[in-house]
Amino acid sequence: MIGFLRILLSRIDYVVTVILFCIGFYALVVKSNLIKKIIGMNIVETSVYLFLIASADIRLGAATKFWAHPNEVLNAAEAAHAAAGELAMVNPIPSALILTAIVVSVSVTAISLSLAVKIYENYGTLDTRKIMRLKG
Amino acid sequence: MRRFVPMVFFCIFGIIMIAAVMTLAPVGDPHQPGYSEFVPPHISKEDAIKKGESVALHYNRHGAHETGALDIITSTIFDYRGYDTLFETTVLFTALISVLSILGAGKE
Amino acid sequence: MAEGQRQAEKGEKEPDFKTSLVIRTVTRLMLPFLIMFGLNIIVHGHLTPGGGFQGGVVVGAAFILIGLAFNKEEGRRAAPDEGVKVVISSGLFIYILVGLIGICAGYNFLANRCISFPPFGELGELFGGGTLFWINIGVGLAVCGVAIGLFYAFLEEKRDAAYYKKIKRPDTKRRLRDRVSKDIAE
Numbered sequence: 152m153i154g155f156l157r158i159l160l161s162r163i164d165y166v167v168t169v170i171l172f173c174i175g176f177y178a179l180v181v182k183s184n185l186i187k188k189i190i191g192m193n194i195v196e197t198s199v200y201l202f203l204i205a206s207a208d209i210r211l212g213a214a215t216k217f218w219a220h221p222n223e224v225l226n227a228a229e230a231a232h233a234a235a236g237e238l239a240m241v242n243p244i245p246s247a248l249i250l251t252a253i254v255v256s257v258s259v260t261a262i263s264l265s266l267a268v269k270i271y272e273n274y275g276t277l278d279t280r281k282i283m284r285l286k287g
Numbered sequence: 288m289r290r291f292v293p294m295v296f297f298c299i300f301g302i303i304m305i306a307a308v309m310t311l312a313p314v315g316d317p318h319q320p321g322y323s324e325f326v327p328p329h330i331s332k333e334d335a336i337k338k339g340e341s342v343a344l345h346y347n348r349h350g351a352h353e354t355g356a357l358d359i360i361t362s363t364i365f366d367y368r369g370y371d372t373l374f375e376t377t378v379l380f381t382a383l384i385s386v387l388s389i390l391g392a393g394k395e
Numbered sequence: 396m397a398e399g400q401r402q403a404e405k406g407e408k409e410p411d412f413k414t415s416l417v418i419r420t421v422t423r424l425m426l427p428f429l430i431m432f433g434l435n436i437i438v439h440g441h442l443t444p445g446g447g448f449q450g451g452v453v454v455g456a457a458f459i460l461i462g463l464a465f466n467k468e469e470g471r472r473a474a475p476d477e478g479v480k481v482v483i484s485s486g487l488f489i490y491i492l493v494g495l496i497g498i499c500a501g502y503n504f505l506a507n508r509c510i511s512f513p514p515f516g517e518l519g520e521l522f523g524g525g526t527l528f529w530i531n532i533g534v535g536l537a538v539c540g541v542a543i544g545l546f547y548a549f550l551e552e553k554r555d556a557a558y559y560k561k562i563k564r565p566d567t568k569r570r571l572r573d574r575v576s577k578d579i580a581e
Binding site: 158159161162166168170176177181206210215217240242246247254255258261266268 | 290297301311368
């Protein structure tokens with residue numbers, strides 16, 4: 152049991168990610184209000200960002216910056232790495248990918264919100280069940 | 288009932304995903320495959336090191352000198368993946384155009 | 396929307412909404428600093444954390460703040476529609492132009508550092524990044540324009556009375572009521 156808890160705690164970021172993903176997916180599936188669906192979609196996206204950022208982390212890693220003078224490091228962790236001969240920096244690729252993902256998510260949110268506005272103009276409601284009933 | 292069934296489904300879904308997440312390397316492990324030299328099982332460690340380093344380590348070690356940017360993330364986004372970022376900006380542009388045409392703003 | 400629509404159908408004008416004096420004064424004070432901070436992030440994108448995307452959003456937020464703190468017309472005067480479109484297009488144009496310079500110099504598209512693009516400094520200086528400096532500015536312009544454009548596109552959604560009279564809206568409320576009452580009767 153204690154071993155399991157230790158494994159769980161060492162991957163607590165991923166566990167939080169999964170919980171966030173489930174909350175967002177629940178809102179996406181169950182809620183009938185379109186705005187709430189869009190919010191759920193954003194929560195799912197946020198959980199994916201958190202997952203990738205957590206996977207990029209490295210213990211006592213420095214920020215992804217070029218250290219021209221490794222002796223002028225800022226905190227104790229970086230000083231320890233500098234003393235060891237090399238600065239361990241976190242993985243820069245997930246951060247770059249997430250910047251892309253955030254931009255795409257903004258675009259998707261904007262388009263879905265504008266579609267929601269149009270649906271409200273045409274049907275007078277945002278409730279998907281009512282919209283289905285009106286169409287059928 | 289309408290809330291209860293999806294709730295149970297997502298609890299099971301979450302437990303399965305947490306079980307899957309448990310098999311990953313712990314957070315902050317410097318030897319995780321995304322960061323350190325990735326060695327497939329049929330290549331010995333020495334061969335892999337001789338061949339080169341992982342992409343992340345290459346960016347961190349040589350990114351500043353190859354691109355001239357002190358910030359490694361900027362060098363990754365705008366130089367190594369510059370083509371990607373160009374079309375990312377195009378995505379933003381297209382999103383604005385589609386929002387304007389859906390809402391019909393700027394007309395009448 | 397129902398309220399606004401009813402007003403629009405009657406042809407009444409919206410009552411003038413004024414934010415409080417504190418918000419307007421603080422906005423007037425903060426505005427130059429916000430824009431300068433955003434420009435700082437954009438220009439030093441390759442030296443410090445941040446870059447075109449982040450700085451562009453900060454500059455865009457400054458212009459959005461005008462629309463929020465004063466009113467729509469004031470914000471539109473600060474960021475007119477044509478100006479926003481020109482800014483976005485010029486941002487993308489700068490990006491592609493910088494890429495084409497690499498081709499003209501005989502290298503790949505978006506080649507960096509191998510072309511001695513006009514002022515070329517040492518590592519760590521402002522112009523030490525080669526094309527990165529110009530690409531950051533282009534992306535910053537594009538993102539700033541998109542942020543402003545999206546905000547005002549949603550803000551100007553509410554139409555005047557003529558628009559609502561022209562479109563034929565299905566009487567959804569009545570249809571829905573009939574449908575629901577039929578369901579209940581069944």
